[in-house]
Amino acid sequence: MADKKVIAVLGATGAQGGGLVRAIMSDKTSEFTARALTRNVNSDKAKALKELGAEVVAADVDNYESLKSAFTGAYGVFAVTFFWEHFSADKEQEQVNMIAKAAKEIGIKHVIWSTLEDTRKWIPLSDNRMPTLQEKYKVPHFDSKGEAEKYFAEQKLPVTYLLTSGYWENMISFGWGPTRGENGKLAVNLPLGDRKLPGIGVEDIGKSAYQIFKRGNEFIGKKIGIAGGHLTGKQMAEYLTKALGEEVGYNAVPFDVYRGLGFPGADDIGNMFQFKHDFEEYFCGARDLKFSKSLNPELKNFDEWLKENVSKIPLK
Ligand SMILES: NC(=O)c1ccc[n+]([C@@H]2O[C@H](COP(=O)([O-])OP(=O)(O)OC[C@H]3O[C@@H](n4cnc5c(N)ncnc54)[C@H](OP(=O)(O)O)[C@@H]3O)[C@@H](O)[C@H]2O)c1
Secondary structure (H helix, E strand, O other): OOOOEEEEEOOOOOHHHHHHHHHHHOOOOOOEEEEEEEOOOOOHHHHHHHHOOOEEEEOOOOOHHHHHHHHOOOOEEEEOOOHHHOOOHHHHHHHHHHHHHHHHHHOOOEEEEEEOOOHHHOOOOOOOOOOOEOOOEOOHHHHHHHHHHHHHHHOOOOEEEEEOOEEOOHHHHOOOOOEEOOOOOEEEEEOOOOOOEEEEOOHHHHHHHHHHHHOOOOOOOOEEEOOOEEEOHHHHHHHHHHHHOOOEEEEEOOHHHHHOOOOOOHHHHHHHHHHHHHOHHHHHHOOOHHHHHHHOOOOOOHHHHHHHHHHHOOOO
């Protein structure tokens, strides 16, 4: 243990970071060990990570000194930020800037930054196909991450940019699952038209990040995308039909209707879907399925993910 290289994992009690901590700690022969970073070292989730053998250390992405102290002695950092805690793209960028500065000061050997596209490279603010949000963004929770890549570059850090995909867990906890219409029939209602949506079981993000660390310098300076499947709404409905044993349809929700649903962030997510729809070829191409499987052979496709998770999807 003393000789193992420490990976400091942000968001360790959450979805992406939690998957990485579990991937590292379940590999008993690993050259790595996980340092789970959390704001509350006494929470049940933090205790569960401790039970796996991970070191649990306090850190807050809003507190530079806490980041520096939590990174001290680590070989690697898994960096992820938590847009949906505050909904501010500017704040997210400040947090990434602090993470990058702290990683540089400590001399981290490999940072993985969990990122997404700056969609303004495809849809400039002057493009009126979708509204501009927070004054200077199209898809704030994407654009801020893409723009924040500059902070790692500015610090000349050894970084791998990991482009993630939408979690299939959004079907469990974020309303992407099928709902029952007035006709009593289940349907997936998403603003996807007839295009393919890259998706992933979130545990596979952490597993993929672990493989990137294991492969040393191979992906440093590179941007790599991962997905467990590229599925149209109709295909998702077909897999759900099989998994649930009940027919599930698909309704392509218009982007404007989705943006107007009124839940916090609906406009941001509506714009996100439109970006994925309009730039399907690029977006899927950046998340190659064969590469993703070769990186992480345990990667689940949607069918496999459903086998384990379908019972958790609330059917309303
Ligand atoms: N949902 C999707 O489909 C999807 C897809 C791709 C990318 N993303 C991105 O993923 C990011 C979130 O990652 P996630 O889903 O893994 O998060 P998550 O499951 O919501 O977990 C976030 C964890 O981060 C910790 N945290 C929150 N605020 C913190 C702070 N100020 N300092 C330190 N830790 C803090 C919390 O732990 P403690 O309370 O223990 O501190 C929490 O357990 C978002 O930025 C989102 O845009 C989401």
